Amino acid sequence: MIGILICQIVLSIVLASIFLIRPSLTSATGWKIVAFIGLCVLPALCLVGGMNTHVQRSEQTRFCVSCHVMIPYGQSLYVDDPNHIPAQHFQNHRVPADTACHSCHADYTIYGPLNDKLQGLKRIYMQYVSTPPDPAAIRIAGGFKNAQCLHCHLGARSFEENPVHAAMMDSLKSNQTSCLTSGCHDTAHDIANLSHAKFWRSTQ
């Protein structure tokens, strides 16, 4: 897919180069059409294709962990502990391994992807312009919302038939009780204790 986009960009560069060297060609009607394609239609398509590729790329796990402060969070996905919720989801492919971070941290609302990108830009600003945060001190603004879990688990038999979940379903749906409440699923990205953790090694 990226190969097709690059071919399109190269074609657009070649056409634009023709008009950079010989702008007088546009006197002829046929070349006027070529100029419109090369300097307006193709560049606009390249922009749309580039944005789509970058947005898809930013959903990949390896993109998220390419930021220094996210490295321990990426390592925590390999913790060999079934109580460690992100690791359990990642290792058992309960979320796609390639887009593990995005699956649990994406905002699934209409403007969610845009909000995610703005948050990402804020983090880039913190990394390169202001002070990068300590990885252990990073907290999700407003706390982790149950909607992220319920997006997949709501309607699943094992989730709905669990008596603990059934007893507090309304409270979970309204976000009054967090899924990460102490005593429930409270071990998520425990990066403070990562140095003592045992890690799972994938055979792939």
Added chain:
Amino acid sequence: MNLSEIGIRRLLQVSSALVIVGLALEIVSLLWFHPLSFVLFAFVAASLIGLGVLVYLASLAFAGAPPADNRN
């Protein structure tokens, strides 16, 4: 060749140059797997390409406008 034609051709050259630089930066951003590559694309490459397209459209508007001495 009148002055207006020279101006339009200069605009076409400026537009082409902006589009070429913008597209070249887009290729770099696509091949560079780094969080900054999105910034390079969104803030630099896209701006240059967008500006190039606008300059091209401006050249079309100038080409379509009647000469100053034929107005009224």
